[in-house]
Amino acid sequence: MYKSSLAVAVALGVFAQTAGAAGFVEDSKLSLSSRTMYFNNDNRDGGADNRESGQGFKLDYISGFTEGTVGFGVDAQALWGIHLDGGRGKHPDVGTFFPSDSDGSAVSQWARVGANAKARFSKTEVHYGSALAPNLPILVSNDGRLLPQTFEGGTIQSKEIDNLTINAGQLTHAMGRASSNRTGLSVAGATQDSNKFRYGGLDYKLTPDLTLQYYYSNLEDFYKQHFLGATHVFKIADDQSFKTDLRYFDSSSDGKNGEAGYRFSNNGGYAKNAGEVDNKTWSAIFTYTLGGHAFLLGHQRVNDDGGFVWLNQGNVVDGNGRPEGAGGASFYLFTDSMINQFAKAGENTTFGQYSYDFARLGVPGLKASVAYLKGEDGKNANGNGTFSEWERDARVDYVIQEGTFKGLGASLRHGVYRGTGTSSLADQDQTRLIFNYTYNFL
Numbered sequence: 499m500y501k502s503s504l505a506v507a508v509a510l511g512v513f514a515q516t517a518g519a520a521g522f523v524e525d526s527k528l529s530l531s532s533r534t535m536y537f538n539n540d541n542r543d544g545g546a547d548n549r550e551s552g553q554g555f556k557l558d559y560i561s562g563f564t565e566g567t568v569g570f571g572v573d574a575q576a577l578w579g580i581h582l583d584g585g586r587g588k589h590p591d592v593g594t595f596f597p598s599d600s601d602g603s604a605v606s607q608w609a610r611v612g613a614n615a616k617a618r619f620s621k622t623e624v625h626y627g628s629a630l631a632p633n634l635p636i637l638v639s640n641d642g643r644l645l646p647q648t649f650e651g652g653t654i655q656s657k658e659i660d661n662l663t664i665n666a667g668q669l670t671h672a673m674g675r676a677s678s679n680r681t682g683l684s685v686a687g688a689t690q691d692s693n694k695f696r697y698g699g700l701d702y703k704l705t706p707d708l709t710l711q712y713y714y715s716n717l718e719d720f721y722k723q724h725f726l727g728a729t730h731v732f733k734i735a736d737d738q739s740f741k742t743d744l745r746y747f748d749s750s751s752d753g754k755n756g757e758a759g760y761r762f763s764n765n766g767g768y769a770k771n772a773g774e775v776d777n778k779t780w781s782a783i784f785t786y787t788l789g790g791h792a793f794l795l796g797h798q799r800v801n802d803d804g805g806f807v808w809l810n811q812g813n814v815v816d817g818n819g820r821p822e823g824a825g826g827a828s829f830y831l832f833t834d835s836m837i838n839q840f841a842k843a844g845e846n847t848t849f850g851q852y853s854y855d856f857a858r859l860g861v862p863g864l865k866a867s868v869a870y871l872k873g874e875d876g877k878n879a880n881g882n883g884t885f886s887e888w889e890r891d892a893r894v895d896y897v898i899q900e901g902t903f904k905g906l907g908a909s910l911r912h913g914v915y916r917g918t919g920t921s922s923l924a925d926q927d928q929t930r931l932i933f934n935y936t937y938n939f940l
Contacts, residue, residue: 522571525562528939530555534582535644535932537595539837542925549588550595550604553580554644563618574613575629577645579676581606595643597676608678612648626652628673628680634665635725635745636697636715637809638828640675647675647826651695665713666698672811674824681824685720685775686810687763690754694718695809699725707731719753719760721775721807725830743783743796745831749807751775763813764805767842767921768877776804779841783832790858794851794869798833798840802877806831806841835871836891836913837928842921844877844884863897878921885919907934 532555539548557576563569581596581604589596589604596604614627628650631639640647651669670693671680682691699713711727726746733739751774754760761773770776783796800806811824833840833847840847853867872888890913897907909932916925 521562521569522564523562526940527558527560529558529936530939531558531934531936533644533932533934535930537643538929540927540929542927545924547588548595551582552596552644553582554578556645563616567619569618571616571618572613573616573625573627573629574611575648576609576611578609579607579644595676597678608676610673610678612650612673621658622654622656624652624654628671630669632667632669634697634699634713635711635727635830636699636713636723637669637695638830640826640828642828643675643826645675648673650680661703663701664698665700667696669695672809672824674811674822675826677822677824679822679824681811681814681822683717683809684811684814685717685762685807686765687773687813688720688760689813689815690719690759691811691814692718692720707733716752717809720751720755720762721749722752723747723749723807737787737789739787741783741785741787743785744781745783746780747778747806749775749777749779762804762807764879765839765842766879766923767805767844768802768879768881769804769843770802771804774804775807777801777806777843778803779806779831781831781833790855792851792853792855794849794853796832796849798831798845798847798849800841800843800845800847800876802844804843806839833871833873835869835889836911836930837915837926838871838873838887838889838917838923840871840873840887840889842876844875845873846875847871847873863899864895866892866894868892876919876921878919880920883919885917885922887915887917887919887922889913889915903935905935908932909934 536551559574561571612629630649650671653667656664684691697715713725756774778801781798785794808829810827849871851869856864893911911930913928
């Protein structure tokens with residue numbers, strides 16, 4: 499699978515043996531990550547429930563770089579997912595937790611492999627392959643289920659100038675968190691895809707406490723997007739701080755967007771021009787930290803013309819018209835919560851979160867948080883009236899700090915969503931129980 503990337507990886511491996519491989523070998527890392535997950539989504543309005551459990555394995559090899567002015571290396575990844583209840587659980591044929599078989603039931607297992615070739619010159623790195631996992635304001639790789647979402651393409655990151663990080667790249671395909679296959683890139687609601695997502699941007703640390711960001715991205719035939727961000731941390735005392743996080747997105751239509759197959763769903767809400775991208779969204783987040791306590795309060799505004807857009811292959815289908823299992827995507831806003839996104843046209847969302855680190859009480863590794871989001875004034879898809887919705891999320895995380903099971907982590911998460919109006923989701927309760935462990939061979 500992904501023969502071109504693997505061929506490059508093998509070639510680099512051979513090259514490393516003959517061309518100054520000291521750094522290539524000595525700086526290599528090999529790890530095996532295990533994730534066991536129980537997922538329960540209870541549709542309170544009588545629709546299809548989702549209740550499944552699975553075991554995921556992720557083997558990562560990350561090389562160092564060969565010696566010399568230009569260093570070369572390779573990263574490789576193998577992923578394997580196993581359905582623990584043998585398909586007897588409740589598995590809606592939507593392919594967001596497990597891939598679906600031809601009869602709509604969950605497959606018993608699935609796997610995929612990928613690799614990246616990489617090069618480093620001074621403080622600039624280039625990566626090319628099929629195991630990319632960007633974490634940028636305009637693209638966030640999703641890791642919210644059993645296996646992570648990855649991308650295929652090329653990226654470059656440069657830190658040649660002090661306090662300035664430059665990122666750029668072009669991606670061509672995505673590998674969904676519940677799929678062995680790769681798909682083109684798309685948006686929610688579209689059945690066609692694109693093989694060209696280009697981006698570029700910079701992070702500039704103006705002062706040690708203030709970071710400014712600008713990014714531009716273009717998914718050909720779907721949308722263009724500008725992002726502006728500013729993050730400032732004001733240190734009040736040694737264990738006390740106040741953080742301000744401001745974000746602004748401006749998205750517009752591109753190419754075939756709006757035509758049959760290229761229509762954006764606008765997240766099920768209103769659109770001034772049906773099927774087209776036309777959106778401005780801003781958010782402001784303020785976090786006060788005192789010792790182990792963290793209090794977060796924020797507000798987000800989605801403009802009236804259309805919903806917020808992000809890279810999302812959820813509606814891409816195979817040659818038989820079945821979901822490809824590529825569903826599930828993340829975006830760079832706090833409202834990307836457990837169940838809902840609060841990203842429809844007109845929504846004003848106020849949110850808050852309280853979290854506590856129990857290390858302050860002598861229990862290192864234990865953390866807990868509770869969040870609440872309330873969205874109002876959302877415009878119904880038919881343009882008549884508005885809807886409102888809210889979500890409450892709670893989670894407890896614990897990682898064993900010492901002993902035989904050091905590094906074993908457990909996470910219990912529970913979310914409750916309720917909405918009113920024709921464009922709100924069905925009422926849902928969702929529970930996730932996750933166990934994580936990573937063993938480092940090198």
